[in-house]
Amino acid sequence: MSVEPTSLLRLEKTSLREQALTALRRAITTGQLTPGTHLVETELSEALQISRGTLREAMRQLQQEGLISSGARGRLSVRHLDAKEIRDIFGVRAALEALAARELAALPDRDTAVAALRHAVSEMDKWAAANLEDRIEADLRFHRTMCQLTGNETLLHQWSSLEGSIRMSIMFAGVDRAIKNMNAKRHNDIVDAIESGDGQRAADAVHEHMTGAASVLVA
Template sequence: MAGQPAALLGLEKTSLRQQAVAALRVAITSGELAPSSPLVETELSEKLQISRGTLREAMRQLQQEGLITAGARGRLYVRHLDYKEIRDIFAVRAALEALAVRELAGLPDRTTVIAELRAALEVMDTAVLEARIEADLNFHRTMCALTGNDTLVHSWISLEGSIRMSIMFAGLDRAVGNMDVGRHSAIVDAIETGDADEAARAIQTHMDWAASNLVA
């Protein structure tokens, strides 16, 4: 369908609600649906070629994820992040990832962990623009996943939509500045030496710098 936004094209008939969730999530976090824009059920259900009931279920899930917010009379809008919310997101990220690196630094054998993290860094180092952002998110997601702590991973993933929105808030050029391989390497180096305190400090330093860069 010519002229339609890519993320909002018609869906297959299997798992329509989850497909709608995924399509809307991409549209929101990419900026295709701009912050503060109203979500009109008739328009979205037509674009996605789903019923309004299925659309409402999808939007309820995205509201729980913090990507959609309710305004006057219950009307739904794309969430707009302010400076405080961005700093709050990065503060929670720092706490979660500090826990992750402490657990990884405490492993008796860190060989596989370090190999996977350095491989993720290599991808980040060679990627550009949008691909670099995806590589950065993959590094942090992988770091949490390697702990084997499912609750930690679930908590981090629940923030991912908000993390992407904070990147969109600042714009691509400034956001890419957060993907500095040197600061990420310092985190991996500390894990490799088994210094949990230094690894946690490296995470905190990185998150403080990243949040400040996005709201500067």
């Protein structure tokens, strides 16, 4: 069977787009590209050694994720979050993750989900002495896992669409405040509530967690 050359080129282009997307996302969420930084196509395409067309595809995705925004005359820049936006983000997170916690608490075989979440918390402890980027990943893995375990694809999709904004909000107030929110006990409180089988208690634990986290970031 013959292979169309155009198919191979398409794969290569997709790979470049994904690599550019990963590099830019990391640069933004780690603060290498600071909020308000104007993103100049010629400079970025040269730095990443990709075409401007491929770069535009990656930047469109970053706009959808809420990491960059369009200003006057369509100029793109790294999004700047204010306190209200962060509270809004965490409010939506609370609604989504409270639903996840409520659904998990209602599972007759929730022991499996609880074990997976306990493991995710232990991973947070494991990375406690690591750099901030790894700690953020461990923290987000816990919350993503909670959504995944519900089997509710719509819920997971909505949570994932917020992930870029979540990463930026974590970086908003600096390293010290970000780390304060990554306390393993605060996450174990959610798991304890899920394990109890009390859906309202589980949902309340998530709301308390998110309200506290947002307050730490914008204090």
